[in-house]
Amino acid sequence: MSGIVSRLTGSESPPPMESNPIMNHYEIGREVTTVGMCMLWHVHDAYRKSDGKEASVFVFDKKLAERLYKPKRREQLLERIRIGIDNLKRKPSITKTLAVMHGAEESNGSLIFATEPILASLANILAWHESNIPSGGPQPIRPFPMNFGTPTGYQPPPPPPPPPPLCSTEYHFLDIELRFGFLQIVEALNHLHYNLKQVHRNINPHAIIVTKRGAWKLFGFDFAEDIISLDPIEMLAIAPWSIKIPRTLQPSLDFLAPEVQISGQCNILSDMFSLGLVICAVFNNGVPLIQANNNPMLYLKQIEHLEYQVNALLPRIPAQLQEAVQRLLSVDPHPRPSTQLLPLIKYFKGQCEPPIRAMQLLDNMTEKDPAVKTAFYRTQLMEALPYIPKKLRWQLVWPSLQAETRTTEILASVLHPIFWLTNDATQDEFNRYVLPTLRALLTSSKSIHATAIYLENLHIILRKCQTKDSENEVLPILYMSLDSKIQQIQLASLTAAQNVTEFIDERTLCVTILPKVRIIFENNQTDHKVVFLVLAYFERLLPRLERTHLLEHIIPTLLTLKLGDPEIIHRVVKLYRIMLAEKKFALTANVMALKMIPTLAPQMVNTALTVDQFANLIELLHEIVDAIDKSQRFKLRTEAANPATDRYRSLRHQMSTDNVTAPPFNIPNLRVEQRKTSSAEDMARKNSASGPSTSNQTGSISGLKRLGQWIFGSNTSNSNNENSNFLRVANAFPNRRLSDNTLMTPKIRIAPSCASSPGGTPGGTAGLPTRRHSSIGPQERRGSTVNLSPPTAHQYRGRGGSGSSLSVPSTSHCAGGSVPNTSSSVPFLLASSMNSIKSRRQSGAAAGPQGSPQSSRGSQGILQQISSGMSHLLTGHT
DSSP: OHHHHHHHTTOOOOGGGTTOGGGGTEEEEEEEEEESGGGOEEEEEEEETTTOOEEEEEEEEHHHHHHHSOHHHHHHHHHHHHHHHHHHHTOTTOTTBOOEEEEEEEOSSEEEEEESOEEEEHHHHHHHHHHTOOSSSOOOOOOOOOOOOOOTTOOOOOOOOOOOOOOOOOOOOOHHHHHHHHHHHHHHHHHHHHTSOEEOOOOSGGGEEEETTSOEEEOOGGGOEEOOSSSTTSOEEOOOOOTTSOGGGSOOGGGOOHHHHHHSEEOHHHHHHHHHHHHHHHHTTTOOSOOOTTOHHHHHHHHHTHHHHHHHHGGGSOHHHHHHHHHHTOSSSTTSOOTTTGGGSGGGSGGGHHHHHHHHHHHTGGGSOHHHHHHIIIIIHHHHGGGSOHHHIIIIIHHHHHHHTTOGGGHHHHHHHHHHHHHHOOHHHIIIIIHHHHHHHHHSOOOHHHHHHHHHTHHHHHHHOOSHHHHHHHTHHHHHHHTOOOHHHHHHHHHHHHHTGGGSOHHHIIIIIHHHHHHHHHHOTTOHHHHHHHHHHHHHHGGGOOHHHIIIIIHHHHHTOOTTSHHHHHHHHHHHHHHHHOTTTOOOHHHIIIIIHHHHGGGGGOTTOOHHHHHHHHHHHHHHHHHHHHHHHHHHHHHHHOOSSGGGHHHHHHHOSTTOOOOOOOOTTEEEOOOOOOOHHHHHHHHHHSOOOOHHHHHHHHHHHHHHHHHHTOOTTOHHHHHHHHHHHHHHSTTSOGGGGSSOOOOEEEOOOOTTSTTOOTTOSSOSOOOOOOOSSTTOOOSOOOBOOOOOHHHHHHTTTOTTOOSOOOGGGOTTOOOOOOOOBGGGOOHHHHHHHHHHHHHHHTOOSTTSHHHHHHHHHHHHHHHHHHHHHHHHHO
16 A cells, blocks of 8 residues: 555645545545546546555546537536446446446546556557557558548538547557457457347447556447347447547447448447457557548548458468458458357467466456365466466466455465465565565464465575565564474474575574474374474485584484384485485494494385385495494504503503502612623623633533524624624613613622511521612513522522522622523512422522532523513513
């Protein structure tokens, strides 16, 4: 209504309307056009005050008739106008006639009635086409100029007043629009001829009104004649056109059938001749083929040449309409097609028939019952919309749909074409036509079915909405619908959630919509429709989710599914494959092995699966197994290369002594002298300077040297090689102190103490013999500084074979120098090492004097002890 008011403001109402009663019902605005014979009717835009409905008001100024005619003629003109209005008002069933919204209201100065909104008359539009003929295009065909002499005894009537200039209206016709318009006039005449038993007698461009919706309506029933005979073809006697009668009181001479002027009679086929002339004027740039200039003699001469002009115009007429035009303009009435035969020609059939038929039904759909409306809007109109030009969609179809949105019972069926038009609309068309209507629907009461359709097409609205405010107005209906307990609305909301995913930000999807979807799924797990929609929603949502959302919402929901239906299995398989393909999800082997495989594996023997579904399932399982294989192999190889991993952290913590705090172990009266380092050259000199020894001792020392050479790769023939071998040891054990790489033993002296003191030797005053210190691994600190060295034969011989001695003899008692102590510390002594030491001690106690076989066995025990120590040393380093 605001748009109508804006067009009406700023205009002045003509004075004749001030006292007319219709002013109490309508707000009248500016004048838009003039229609009717001699442009007697001035048409104004208006709207009804009661409901704001748009209308057009026809105004006839009585003062104009007073100025033109004498009182008798003036009264005849007013009477003819009243008859025409009454005939128009009595024909509401003629849907192709102009609809009257308010009957004629008469006052002293005016005669006014209101109709549906009109654009102009066909005469106004053709006047614009005639005045805007393209310079390079075909020129209209005009009648031959003829000059006839004045007949004998002819008294010319007084010249009529000049008609006002014809108001032209710019309007371009589409081909389908012309077909639709011609067919509307034919149907209106058919109803008039066969149902109302009347002949129109004044078919011309002034009597055809083009509404703002693009429909052609029949008008001008001022000269209608009733058919008395049962046969509509039977002729009626009427008066021919005469120059003695004002032209405003006669039909248009330029569109008059020849039998009327020649024989003074007419029938329903006379209207068909007039229709043929209207069709020719449309294809002739608005120029009629007969221009008699209100001269009956000139009319008759042009009728004689009409056939020639029709043949000249035929190339501009569509081929499917040419034969019909030729027959319509036949001078003889009998070949003319009737209103029952003309709609059957190919021009109105073929590809254009569905949209034309839909537009015809739409024009009179307001009179149908709800069941017929529902079927039409859901089927026939939806099939025809793609073939209706966009101009007619918004001009003809949309106003009808917009009016039907106020009817709740058929709103659901009307929403289908509304959303089709919304999807096809441009941004400007959407903002201008659709958005106001959809906003009104948001707050209006709707049926469950209408709400479901609105939700299913919510993405179409969001695609057109560009402002944040519009999204805030549209999306709340989705949030409320997801909480609904009605199953139909739940299904529609799930469809809407799937469709609008791209228009909603990630936070809203994961925080607001996804939990609501899970609730619907949990409450309807046995409903396959709900399950399918939820799975489809997950498939659409997966690319937008992060790994956390997948593990918290998607996978737990899929695990609760009861797999059995082949379609559900197919959708779940598709979801899992998407998860495996997305690197950002990074599914772990535990999730795949413990959650995915146990739910999918039993379905391998599901006999309801098709071959393709089974193949997809098997391929998915192969992909899962391959992913697990790659992950586990990599993990196991990594752990094998680096044992100190988290997997063994607890076990290492329990078994290792690194984390054990040992109490300090102090031996009373123990004094450790500073250790001295020695190079390979010093060792060689000491060995060469040692005292004489028996052959057995020499063999033992040489055996030890060969063992050292074998272990360290040394060569006795070159002192430089020996030095190199000790450097190799240092490189192999970089964390050992320099003193640990020598063969010198620390000198430990213990003051005399009693036998009862800790560390004392019972029965002796010399205390513990000198022993050397050794470490078994890099940077390992032991809880005790006491080392056990293997006894020698000399010790057993000097101490009476006592097995309690804990040190090796000094270099003065051994020809080969000191022997490295490679035994383990006390906390790391193995049972095998202890048994070996005990066995050697027993053999040393039983040995005789030097050079005996016991001495040889002692040397072999030393070799075994060195081998055992080196084994522990290398194992500890590794």
